[in-house]
Amino acid sequence: MSEQDLREGMKLAVWDEPPLDFDPDSFMARAEQLTKRRRALMSVGVATALIIATVATLPAFLTAGRDRVEPAGSVSATSTAPTLSNFPWPPNNNKATLRRSHTFEEDQPHLIQMWVNSLSPSLQRQGVAAASIGTWSPNFQRTGNERASMVSDVLVGSVSYTGPTGPALLDVTIAGVGAWAPSPDEMCARTMPDSSTCNEIQRSDGSAVVAVELGGTKGKGEFYSGVRTVYHYRLDGEVVAMASRAQFVDSAGYENNGIPLNFTQLTELATNQAITLER
């Protein structure tokens, strides 16, 4: 069979084609109807997708908002801010806001996430080189500030890193809701008269910050190494404290300038809402 035969054969093959039953009017009407239906379906699909996307991303958006560092309050070691005698402490926590019963093993995944996503990045934002940051191995332990029977809700752990003046430590304390006993006023009272400075600041969101700096002589022949601490009293009753000090202290380290992080930096760390215990 040649190509010419094929051409002719194909033309002959359609010689008996049935009459074309094509009504352009009805076809156009059906096409328009199908187009409208398709548009309607697409609208429904887009609306559904938007709802699903909103539902899926809203929790992440809210969580991301928690990681935002609140603007640091004007905490100054020499400020003369009024005391927070009217700050309600302990807050009126009901059972719903208290933490569920837990073990360290149960909390561990959350703590690892918090370290990776919040605490370590926050420290790096204060100018600390990532490579110099050591591990963080917190555990629930007694600090002397916890309420009776709430020891297991006060998490304490230190992070070592290299600061501007050499090896340094950041002591991180996170007290679960209702676990921290002293009010902001009492914190200052407890640290006095040894503390060099202690200031209480009411923040714009209603929470409170207590900034304490210790350093210098305690008594004859005794010294405090320089430690600067910011306690953030949160509205839900949680307390997060960040304390900065040099890791190895000699007589020169008693001076304030041996403390690696300033109050502003510590306040940024302590007020980071992502640094929290899991409910």
Place this chain on the structure above:
Amino acid sequence: MRKAEEQGFREFAVTHAASLRRTAYLFCGDWHTAEDLMQQSLMKLYQAWHRVQQQDHAGAYARKILLRTWLDEKRRPWRRAEQRDGELPEMADSNADPDLVSGQLWARELIQKALIKVPPRQRAVLVLRYFEDLSVTDVAAVMGCTEGTVKSQTARGLVALRVAVDALENNGSAMETEVAS
């Protein structure tokens, strides 16, 4: 769709519906399926008309849609397959020349039986090249492949068609021999 666009599409559809159906028939070998394929293709073309008419190649685009609609239809496992185990009674046409009718019937047999045995894409190339008289470049554009592929598919399609025709002719001779004896 605007009035002008609608009018343009309507004219295109009226002009090309018959030729699209013929091409579809050569693809699938069945007039009813061909009618469906033509309608589906025009429907898809209607939805894309505002894009197509600006590029002034609506005919080629319609053929491309037709080919893809048919290939899609063939891929579907639940594809409608008509069972043709019955025989229609032959009806005499007093106006027809018996020799011409014989040739036309042979050609129809050729298409319905031999061309159908050629693999789909090769069959499509043969129809587009030898029925639609498209150039290799145009066929490549419709098929969405290279010109080299069109040439190789054409060659393979012709070989497959010749094999199918030979097989049909041998069967026909054998049947005639059986009837004679």
